Amino acid sequence: MILVHIDHDLGTRAPGGVTGVDPLSLQALAAARTLDDAVTAVVAADGDLPPAAAAELRAHGASGIRVAMHPGLADYAPQATARILATLVEEVCPRAVLAAGSARGNEVMAHLAAILDLPLATDCTQITIGPGQSEVTRARWGGNLLEEARVHASILLATTLPHAFPVTPAPAAGEVHTWTPQVPDADLLVRVVERVMPTGAVGVGLSEAKVIVSGGRGVGSAEGFAPLAELAELLGGTVGCSRVVTSAGWRPHSEQVGQTGTKVAPDLYIACGISGATQHLAGCKSAKVVVAINTDRDAPIMQVADYVIVDDLHAVLPAVIEALRQ
Amino acid sequence: MNICVCIKRVPLLGSAIVLTEDQRSIDTSRLGFTVSPHEECAVEAAVQLVEEHGGTITLLCLGPAAAVEQLREQLALGPDRAILLEAADEVEPQATAALMGAAIEADMAATGAPYDLILLGSESADTAGYQTGIRLAHRLGLPAITNVKGLAVADGQVTGERAVGSAREVYRAPLPAVVTTKDGLNVPRYPSVPGRIKARKKAIDIQQVPLPAGVPAGAPAGGMGPRMEKLRLIVPVSEAKGAQDLGTGDQAAARLVEVIRQIGVLA
Numbered sequence: 001m002i003l004v005h006i007d008h009d010l011g012t013r014a015p016g017g018v019t020g021v022d023p024l025s026l027q028a029l030a031a032a033r034t035l036d037d038a039v040t041a042v043v044a045a046d047g048d049l050p051p052a053a054a055a056e057l058r059a060h061g062a063s064g065i066r067v068a069m070h071p072g073l074a075d076y077a078p079q080a081t082a083r084i085l086a087t088l089v090e091e092v093c094p095r096a097v098l099a100a101g102s103a104r105g106n107e108v109m110a111h112l113a114a115i116l117d118l119p120l121a122t123d124c125t126q127i128t129i130g131p132g133q134s135e136v137t138r139a140r141w142g143g144n145l146l147e148e149a150r151v152h153a154s155i156l157l158a159t160t161l162p163h164a165f166p167v168t169p170a171p172a173a174g175e176v177h178t179w180t181p182q183v184p185d186a187d188l189l190v191r192v193v194e195r196v197m198p199t200g201a202v203g204v205g206l207s208e209a210k211v212i213v214s215g216g217r218g219v220g221s222a223e224g225f226a227p228l229a230e231l232a233e234l235l236g237g238t239v240g241c242s243r244v245v246t247s248a249g250w251r252p253h254s255e256q257v258g259q260t261g262t263k264v265a266p267d268l269y270i271a272c273g274i275s276g277a278t279q280h281l282a283g284c285k286s287a288k289v290v291v292a293i294n295t296d297r298d299a300p301i302m303q304v305a306d307y308v309i310v311d312d313l314h315a316v317l318p319a320v321i322e323a324l325r326q
Numbered sequence: 327m328n329i330c331v332c333i334k335r336v337p338l339l340g341s342a343i344v345l346t347e348d349q350r351s352i353d354t355s356r357l358g359f360t361v362s363p364h365e366e367c368a369v370e371a372a373v374q375l376v377e378e379h380g381g382t383i384t385l386l387c388l389g390p391a392a393a394v395e396q397l398r399e400q401l402a403l404g405p406d407r408a409i410l411l412e413a414a415d416e417v418e419p420q421a422t423a424a425l426m427g428a429a430i431e432a433d434m435a436a437t438g439a440p441y442d443l444i445l446l447g448s449e450s451a452d453t454a455g456y457q458t459g460i461r462l463a464h465r466l467g468l469p470a471i472t473n474v475k476g477l478a479v480a481d482g483q484v485t486g487e488r489a490v491g492s493a494r495e496v497y498r499a500p501l502p503a504v505v506t507t508k509d510g511l512n513v514p515r516y517p518s519v520p521g522r523i524k525a526r527k528k529a530i531d532i533q534q535v536p537l538p539a540g541v542p543a544g545a546p547a548g549g550m551g552p553r554m555e556k557l558r559l560i561v562p563v564s565e566a567k568g569a570q571d572l573g574t575g576d577q578a579a580a581r582l583v584e585v586i587r588q589i590g591v592l593a
Contacts (some may be wrong), residue, residue: 059437076495079470103473103488106449110457114464119420119554137560140454145352146560147453153552159456189469194496196487203394205491211591228329235591245362246510253475253510254489259451260363260509268591273357278339279451285564290587291582300341306567307585321580324586 001092002032004062005085005099005108006043010053011074012195014060019053024100024162026060031165032098033061035129039172040064042088044081046074049176058174059187060167076104077191080248084181089116094155095129101159113157120157121149125164127170129156142259142282163265163286204238206262211237211270214257214284215245218273218294218313222250227317228272234324242280258283272313276301293317327442327479327501329372330430333365333400335393336451336542342561349558351416352452361396363509366446370514371507372445373404379479382406382439386429388413388422388510402517408530409433409545416453418554425535430466443484448473450504461505471497472506503522514532559563570582 006029007022029251032039041062043049049067057065085108089097097112099105101123113120121127125146126137134156135239138147143161151158206212213232219290223240240257241250257264259282264292269287274280276292284290287303292305293313302308309316337357359460372383383405387393390412397408411429434440444466446459463470476487476494484503488495489510517525572581586592 057489065330068504078472103448106456107460107472110460111464111470113457114423114461117420118552119418120455120457121554123454135557138451140559141339141343142454143562144339146562148557148560150555150557151553152555180447186469190471190497190499191496193498196496198492207491235586237591247513249513254492256510260496268586276341278343279339289585291585293571302569304564304567305569307572308569309572309574309578309582311578315575316579316582319576320582323579323583324592 001038001040001094002036003085003088003092003094003097004028004032004039004041005081005097005105006041006057007043007100007102007104007108008043008052008053010045011047017254019050019056021053021056022100024102024105026056026167026234027165028098028100028105028160028161029060029062030167031127032096033128033170034165035096038063039064040092041086041174042066042068042096044068044073044084046071048178054176058172059169061170062174063172065176066081067176068181069178070181070192072183072185072188077188078104078107079111079190080183080187081108082115083183083187085112086115087181089155090305096127096134096156096158099159101161105159109157109159114259116155116157118153118157119151120150120159124158124163125161127156127158134155134194141278142263143170143285144278144282147267162263170318182286202242204236205263206238206240206257209238209264209266210286211235211268212240212257212264212266212287213270213272214240214242214274215239215251215272216274216280217244219245219250224314225251227314227321230321231270231317234321235268237266237268240279242274271301271305272317274301275299276304327344327348327375327379329375329381329383330386330441330444331365331372331383331405331468332370332386332426332444332446333361333369333396334387334447334450335359335389335396345559347563349560350556351559359392359396361400362447362451364449367509367511367516368447368507369400369403370383370512372443373515374512375443375479376404383444384409384433386426387411388417388535390414391532394532397530398525399517401528402521403515404521407528410530410532411535412532413535416556419453419455419457419461420553422458423465426458427462427465429533443479443501444468444504446504446506448508459504459506466500466504468504469499469566470504470506471499473508474505474524475508477505479505516561549586562566
């Protein structure tokens with residue numbers, strides 16, 4: 001059996017809309033199905049699993065669903081969630097426990113690994129389980145480098161790199177079993193105590209944007225971003241930037257694309273005056289189409305682009321904006 | 327307040343990664359070294375907290391002898407002293423947390439001054455295991471708040487904020503605590519010349535650490551206890567895209583508009 005930790009926003013999301021199940025957790029379910037027919041989805045929450053959420057887990061291959069109900073789980077509590085997984089691991093002795101390689105998935109699994117004193121392979125792109133040991137391929141350097149590793153452990157703990165395991169429909173029985181776990185107070189010490197929603201008008205977020213017009217050192221100044229912002233607005237997209245730009249204070253950090261910023265996957269990524277250091281490419285490699293505008297034909301960004309314009313962005317962008325306005 | 331900041335020496339990658347012949351490491355013979363932006367923000371946060379509340383900052387690094395270079399650079403920003411746990415090879419996260427935990431306990435016993443706050447980056451730039459901070463918290467029996475882009479200390483409590491899209495989640499824990507930080511928490515300062523001069527005289531305690539029994543780094547298979555063994559590294563082959571050159575000037579602008587129309591992203 002494989003256990004899959006399912007991250008969710010069941011307790012905090014607004015009513016209606018999507019089921020509250022984290023889409024990346026469905027990718028972890030997909031990975032588990034390639035390893036075993038018996039795949040149990042584990043949900044830690046403060047109430048019953050809504051039928052729509054259970055149906056979504058069944059449709060994606062959960063042959064069993066275990067719901068741990070605890071009043072302390074009204075909002076995300078990483079260590080408590082890991083403690084619940086640890087007690088379940090002792091009960092069912094799974095071959096592996098998987099979760100999404102998201103901030104939360106990696107966090108819960110790191111707690112679980114610390115509690116069980118087992119190794120944890122994060123951000124895996126391939127997983128094979130054998131008796132007593134498993135082999136994984138995992139991402140290093142934001143995916144710029146892969147590592148093949150052997151995990152010596154009776155139970156494999158691993159998280160799946162986002163978008164490495166495609167989600168396909170796989171209907172399964174998925175009977176729901178609910179139980180009330182014991183959770184020590186110390187495990188509930190750290191949890192979300194408050195949510196701060198953004199004030200004022202909120203534009204399209206980087207991670208959801210279909211179009212990103214991104215700028216690097218070549219933009220030259222904070223004022224130099226005006227045509228990038230104008231083009232982004234015309235295309236219903238948003239502005240991104242490289243780390244040089246946030247370090248210089250030209251743009252806020254929330255717009256930084258890269259290994260330590262936001263990893264993006266737009267339909268169109270227009271890189272203006274960005275050289276394309278590996279740390280930046282780690283953040284934009286999932287873009288469907290990359291257009292690079294740069295005066296340096298040999299810049300690394302030109303190697304990963306679909307279309308290149310070897311010219312000054314301040315000459316090209318105003319012409320693009322004018323043509324689009326007509 | 328007394329703060330310990332854990333940092334890691336990592337290569338400054340250029341545009342292409344070259345591996346060593348045995349495919350187990352990056353060939354760093356032509357590369358410089360640095361610490362991750364996450365950790366630069368951790369050091370800056372510590373310096374700001376001590377400016378506000380008073381106290382001391384100790385840097386802790388597990389790495390090769392040459393990591394003294396990164397410790398001096400960070401000492402120039404304000405921390406008081408540093409401890410280097412010297413290990414030649416890459417050490418996996420379980421062993422790293424065990425070694426750092428033991429060093430922190432020994433240091434607190436020696437100085438008689440317990441740490442109120444232990445800061446790390448959310449994940450290292452190179453191995454990116456997302457777990458050393460949390461394992462260290464369990465090892466020391468402390469709460470862990472991770473991935474923070476906002477950090478404040480008041481009334482014996484630490485408050486951390488994590489960005490989720492454009493919203494923020496707020497976490498709170500009593501001190502002492504472990505907190506892992508993310509790039510964007512603050513804008514790290516540049517070292518001043520007096521800072522650099524002072525850093526030369528600051529104490530770096532270099533300790534040779536035997537790897538703990540049962541979890542040697544990169545040990546051969548068989549009877550060594552649960553661990554992760556690195557087999558080899560692979561540089562992913564990116565498909566040669568054969569980029570189409572759209573020309574220059576107004577001609578390029580017109581052709582880019584065509585491309586934009588083709589992709590179908592026009593609102």
